[in-house]
Amino acid sequence: MSALVEQRAMEATAVKATGRARLKWARILRSPTAMVGLFLVGFWVVAAILAPVLPLYSPTEQDVMALADPTPSAAHWLGVDILGRDELSRLIFGARTVLVVAPLSVAVAMIVGITLGMIAGCYGGWIDAVISRLSDIILAFPVLVLYVILIANIGPSIINIVIATTIASAPGIGRITRGLVLGLKEQEYIAAARLRAESTLYIMLVELLPNCRGMLIVDACLRIGYTIITIGILGFLGLGLPPPNPDWGGMVKESTTVLNVWPLMSVLPSIAIVSLVLGFNLLADGLREAWKP
């Protein structure tokens, strides 16, 4: 009798089981903030991917004739820059660089930061003390000065930007991870894992990491935004990718001399930077909102 009742009660719960797993991602679609962010980011990603097949001028080709009137025209929709290169094409090809360099730097920084944070959080003791103090020292530096020192010394290139970002961001990521791990490692499922002879590496990767995922994804989105700003600033300071590569920060810098006459040349790349950074920030906000426990 009671087994039968149990069965009925169980069936009642079985129905809803599948629905909730997908809810987490579905909730993002219902958040307006996340959707606006996703749209902005998506716009630049699609543009960057399609750049080679779109009917665009080459971003390095100079149209000397257009220099007479560099404002928007039928031939050049957004005008040309001071060297007569098509503005639209440079913006879109510029997105290609930024959308490769920023996520790549953040990915590398995440790997380094998460590893350090996990080790500090799991082992504690003097290992934690060493990692935490080193992080403090790096975090005490003004980030921008750090970038300028690093890039000025090792020269501008994609690899060097990645290295600089990693050194600047990994301590922050490590700190977040360490905090999460300190909270999670007291959970009873970690004790259960220890009681079945799991190695520390296994506990880190399989038991702890998946539970840090949400927070870290949100943090990564924010960091990609910051990194885009930083790349822009480096470009503006002349420490970006070497010319003639299209680089948003560099585009602003090149056109500052003619800012009074043709403001559009500076404004357009600035808008590009703002829209992409805003997109990543809104996406992060939306994710945080949607995944809030």
Added chain:
Amino acid sequence: MTMVAETISTNGERASETPLLAVQDLRIEFRGKAETIVAVPKLSFEVKPGESFGLVGESGCGKSTTAMAIMGYLGATGVVAGGSIRFEGEELVNAPAHKLRAIRGRRIAMVYQDPMSALNPVKTIGAQLAEVPMLHLGASRVEALDRAAAMLKDVRLPDAGDMLKRYPHQLSGGQQQRVVIAMALLGRPSLLLLDEPTTGLDVTVESAVIDLIGELRRRYGTSLLFISHNLGLIAESCDRVGIMYSGELVEEAPTRELFGRPRHPYTQGLIDCIPDIGQGKHSRTLAAIPGHIPLPSERPRGCLFGPRCAGFRAGLCDRPGMSLEPVGERHVVRCVRWPELEVARRELPPLSGESAAPAAAITVSDITKFYHLGYQKTLKANEAVSFEAGKAEIVALVGESGCGKSTLARIVTGLDRATSGEIRMAGENIAAIEASARPKPLLQSIQMVFQNPDSTLNPSHSAGFSIRRSLKKFGIRKGKAAIDQRMRELLEMVRLSPDFAARRPSQLSGGQKQRIAIARAFASDPSLIVADEPVSALDVSVQAAVVTLLLDIQKTRHATMLFISHDLALVRHVADKVVVMYLGKVMEKGTVEEIFGGATHPYTEALISAIRSTKPEGAERKRVTLTGDTPSPVDVPRGCRFASRCHRKLGSICDREPPPIRRMSATHEIACHIPVEALETPRHQDEARDRS
């Protein structure tokens, strides 16, 4: 039983009075962005002047929501979507803010579940208490502080003047709750709402707070709306009781009538599934209610309890529109089959089988665990703890929070290391070996069931994940198919269907998660199971099911079990031997019969007497009320650890010298200065008096 039912008319004359609080057809909804949740569909009840009305139900039944609706604090999403709440004839639903402000805190006061969050941490107790008379009674500051001090004396807080200057964090949980009660009573309210007022407190402290509430109520003539999941507390402190299930009242009656002759199957089930201090495991089993409360969005048609009810009849119980039917004087029940079901009241068979004293499976001797907290500060979690458990025996470690029982569990399992002492298992001393250093066969033989269902399973993995992992890691089965097969068997053993393996922990109820945890613990075929408060976080109806299951498995597997609990009634049901701990030391140990029989340690006596029973005759037991709170384990008393709170303290010897161990029998030991003969006598005298 029937005699009891006929003689209730104690409050009969009050029946005609106008109610102090009348809740009519109340409907409460929570309107989220995506969906509307109906927390309470239709609820009606009354509280009469001077009456104490108890609202009982398990978590999620809407009892706290109802209290919040009365106070008008439903938050941004909560809405009273229908019905009325009348207080002294005035409508509270949609009343203007200034009117509510005049009533709240002045005429209706509330005591919340968590005193820590009910008090403002940056203000002194005095400043917070003085606010009430200043705001509501127009008293001056000096006058208000005088009243506050007087009220603190009334709630029996020592040294009221000093207390006013303290901050909430300087008080213990029990003291904080007394302050909250004092604050509620300062406005001289005519209605006091108590929302699980003692749930976070230790049993002996709880007992004192409940006695205090009863006494204050008699003195001030305040009506109570007492909300709790604890049937024993309700039975002893309320005149009338309403049983709530999934937002509905399923039964309502005067207390003695309700507990003497419960009519609704849910009420009967609730009473059957709580362990009773008067009975051991050899006198009856705990009857469990299968399943769990439906979510508000998944309420069944007709009787809400239908899917869990053994008397469910299709076509009869699933018709919508069930109403409360009168079954006697002031006794109503929402069940169409109550006349038939009452006859079928179950007699519960006892657990059979008694085992002879077996060989020791684990011997704990002189285990001491100190945590060094910096310069000359040591937290003494355990000191010289010794006991042994025989093969297939269940030894219960009992005590209140801070007594060191969980630390001991961690040392046995290897999650922590003992400072000194020995734990022998199969001849080996394992006290100082941590889990990471233990050989696999040793880890395999000791497994643990944890306390908190919400953290026992990794939310990122499926429910079956850790069971499968354990089978693989210990090589219980080889190959994916064999492991899956064994996992299904284990799930069936804990009475879950195999498809539960694929579910996420977030899709499981608390009871189901604990079942998975039990399956995981038994996956490695351990010879010793350490169960650390395995059911304390579960609802009572689920508790019984999980305990019964755990006992069944333990018995068929012949596993030894250390059962850690603060609930003595449950321990009486579960254990063969009991070890009573206080502040890291063993106060008393013996067999269940010896502990619950004649001579006991004063602390055990207090623990036992703190248990509230739903049985009407239980009320006549002599009650021991302990004063004060458990001292901090950092600063333990020098002599007997229990001396500062003991009601049978002999004198200064208790403060100066650690107590000797009195051997009452081969298995029964008491650490107390009171001589053997004196330990034996007083209880027997009481019992003799009770009998006559």
